[in-house]
Amino acid sequence: MLKLIGSRLATAVPSLIGVVIVTFMLTRVLPGDTAAYFAGPAATAESIAEIRTKLGLDKPLPAQFVDYVSALAKGDLGSSLSTGQPVAAEISARLPASAELTLAGLILALAIAVPFGIMAAVKQGSWVDHACRLITTAGVSLPVFFTGLLLVYVFYFKLGWAPAPLGRLDVFFSAPETVTGFYLIDSLIARDFETFRAALAQLAVPAITLAIFALAPIARMTRASMLSVLSSEFVRTARAAGLTDTTVIITYAFRNAMLPVVTTLGMVFSFLLGANVLVEKVFAWPGIGSYAVEALITSDYAPVQGFVLAMAILYVVLNLLIDIAYGIIDPRARSEA
């Protein structure tokens, strides 16, 4: 197992190097002149050139790249031009907010979609199957900002069940002491159940919005993969040996059907990170997505580079986790490593 993790980490190194190079290049070829933008509309050519020199943008690209990499090696991601804040600090403050939201959405989606997919496959052609098809179709066809606004309208404006969609915590609460950066977990560690409930109330509606979006691929995949496993020969053997339906479906079929679902999960997570940008906007969530979008609009390249790099590392970690999960479920994957 350790060998597997080690070799997977080793293969991630070239892709991280690639990400560093590509993000650097991309932020440089993006339209818009950073120096001109920050010099303001009334700036003269001299003042723009002065800012350009200050930012090191007048150097040739290779030299800029060397500066960037040597700063990166020291953990310095540069500073945002618009806020003046160091990017590393901003990202480490905002990443947990995004991660908490995305994971909550994903876990919620899993908790609903997997049992739903199993039931749809076991009772193929029944009303559960049709309901599964209907809900998943609706889930993918509704854009997240629409479901988000709809949910806000219904649960906040009409019913008043949810708090105002304004960030991670109501203004009357203070954030729990940072341990993991996840408010739900930190408040539990601090045994502050009031804060926990407030954070949960804030999280619920955006997480449901993301879950509706993530539901479809997971449920469809679970159903399809359960169907193929249920028609396989070892399920027939298990049935011929007189095992109960529960044993056949859970121990024999479901564990095998999990493998493609786990693979899909990686993809769904990446979709969710994309969808996150919009959800964060709708719910004023202080996450990393909204941060990156604002930076991109102002040609503020340091936060964009930091954001892409953080996402790339997140992906590598995520894929590693998926590979480990694969290894736990499937002994064949373990022995191949």
Next chain:
Amino acid sequence: MHGVVDVKDHAAKSSETPSGPLLEVRDLTVEFATRRGTVTAVSEVNLTLAKGETLGIVGESGSGKSVTSYTVMRILDRAGRIAEGSITFSGMDVAHAPESAMRDLRGREMSMIFQNPRAALNPIRTVGAQIGDVLLQHVQADARTVKEKVIDILKQVRIARPEDRYHAYPFELSGGMCQRIVIALALACRPQLMIADEPTTGLDVTTQKAVMDLVTELTRERGMSTILITHDLGLAAAYCDTVMVMEKGKVVETAPAERIFRDPQHPYTRKLMRATPRPGITLRDLLPEEPAGSPAQNPPPQARTSAQAAGAPATKVLLQVENLVKEYPRQGAPSAFLSGLLGKKAPPEERIFRAVDDISFAVLKGESVGLVGESGCGKSTTSTMVMRLIDPTAGRISFAGEDISAVPAKDFAHHPMRRRIQMVFQDPTESLNPRYTAERAIADPLLRMGGMSGGAKLRARVAELAEMVGLPQNLLERFPHQLSGGQKARVGIARAIALDPDLVILDEPTAALDVSVQAVVLNLLEELKQRLGMSYLFVSHDLHVVGLLCDRVIVMRQGRIVEEGRSQQVLDAPRDAYTRELIAAIPHPPV
């Protein structure tokens, strides 16, 4: 009514309960609901099985033999249903029993072993846990005793080191070993009836013999009844008391085993008997007496006789293989890159597995050479190297006087020699592109290497090839899934001979076919060889089939050649002990 054998007096001798047969099936009709309406898979089947009796159900694909047995256990697909008839097992009405009662019966009173043992086991659960599941389900053990009982059962099916194997996954075990696990699953609760559905298809002959002997011994010592479903008449003859022959969902003949072979009544039984390869016959003998239905209109090939009459064939060497070696890194050993990185070096003999170990042979022009051996003996590796799909580790392959082993495998596709060596694959379905019509599939090599680019000339050539292999012209527009197994095999052969090759490598071309279709295809191959003057390298595990088609046989074991000689001589008077063992393991009907 078709012959229903009264086996009651036979049963009375072996059974202590005189309460009648263990299993009785009366007028069973099974229907399947398909998109194109209801299909009757089995109609009016009658069978009686006494306690301790072994019944063989023999038939080709689509005969309904598997459906019959699945119905007895009530494990048909959702689409299938019992339309008529009754099934009585130990006095219980199986057709109308509630599902919960059937579940208790399955595994405990009646159980089943399946074809393709590796697929029949849960790939991600240890074999010990799988056997344990069955024991726990039928309350034959509790959580404390289950492991001990499983190991005991593993011992009974002769699994070496059962304590270690308890924790093994199916992919860590050989095919024969997996089949022993499936047998252990089936026998765990000591059922009264065991149904074996093609239990040895895909296993080597020696493994087949070991597995069948084990099944016979275990069922006999427990007084169990067995139903053996097989397409192999030889297997049924060797292991069954009674044989029931099925064709297209109907029982055509039921008789005691020795009588059905001595005196087959039904024409279909006789046709099956004739098509089964056995010692002392020629290829021609496999075909039905009147070859009116034979699609090839050419004069019947004088197959074996002509080849033998020619005595020494032309002595021009076509293919010369010298000191051929293929090595693979052993599985589980760290890759060279990783061990190099860690600065560790395992001793070379531990890291390397020799799949082909220094072999030399020649194929003459116009000659058929059989390459025989069990799985893992290196025969397929050898043929793949000759086909130049993989590179040999050492040694030389000369074809028509040119050293083709000097050309790297990845460049050989563009080598001028490539069109002179062709291949026919084992699985006629898997080896055809499902999106190509038969015509397109046959035209493929002509387009790629034949310098043709469509048009009337190509169409004419494809039509000519189809005619040569006996494929009706109106089938050329069809896709593989619209063709039968035999027709797909013909497409594969037509594709291989499209470029007039000098050497055709036949990789078990008939292994997936029914015996009667195999008979026709083998005759077709022989006829084509005579007509086109090709050489064959025939890779197979079946010595009888090889003996029928080939002039010479090479027997391989563990990467080495153990015996080589003229077919008749190797079959009749094998010199090597291993060859003798192989021949002895082939079950055949009493001649």
